[in-house]
Amino acid sequence: MAISDVDCCETYELHPDRINLVNAGMPDEDKLYDLAELFKVFGDSTRIRILYALFESDICVCDLAETLQMTQSAVSHQLKILKQSKLVSSRREGKSVFYFLADDHVRTMINQGLEHVSE
């Protein structure tokens, strides 16, 4: 029934102690999924560049598009994803919409990632 019965592990010398220990520490499926989804949002260089831009200053869609040399549409699509993940928020000022970082986890996570890739 399980994958192990029909596939790779019929004859493997398993280590039940380790398997139980690992399963005990494993978060719920929902949490794992949410966590992966969050990282997936960071896993695109366009979105990383948008977040970096917001490190410095609140900024409107038009300025973002100009800064990143992208179309307004592409930027807008990515901002929507960032907003759904609650990494950014926005406020309207007249015709413009300004985006800003929703909280400081973003900086912390990106800095932690930078430490890793800088080694």
Added chain:
Amino acid sequence: MAISDVDCCETYELHPDRINLVNAGMPDEDKLYDLAELFKVFGDSTRIRILYALFESDICVCDLAETLQMTQSAVSHQLKILKQSKLVSSRREGKSVFYFLADDHVRTMINQGLEHVSE
């Protein structure tokens, strides 16, 4: 020539001060790419589950496959990606290969992500 000339920003009221500020703080293209690639590795629930497993104990491929109810091949492919990103390392013990976390950034990053999704 630039995208802005032909597309979205011909008539936009840009804010040069903000744009310059943002560009000054923007890391190199290479660094941005590496950073996005790193996050992309975290952005898959299978790999997150593997990393969680390694929080508890070094573990061999077979036990990982059994624990996560996946085929040995799928686990092995993902371990390769994690290893290329230097998030895990491995040592051989006889026929088995044991994997373990390469450094503590992994824990820090995942915990930081958890804080965000737990709000």
Added chain:
DNA sequence: TGAACATATGAATAATTGTTCATATGTTCA
């Protein structure tokens, strides 16, 4: 109200990617 500006969004396309299947490589032990 109507025209111009600024942003958002749906559909389509191209590119990326996780898993499976088949098989290759590496290790142990009789």
Added chain:
DNA sequence: TGAACATATGAACAATTATTCATATGTTCA
């Protein structure tokens, strides 16, 4: 050495996704 075990890997397929294009929504101001 040969057989069985454990892991790694290449090719193929299905699913996801970033961007583009066309257009809709929302705002200001004459």
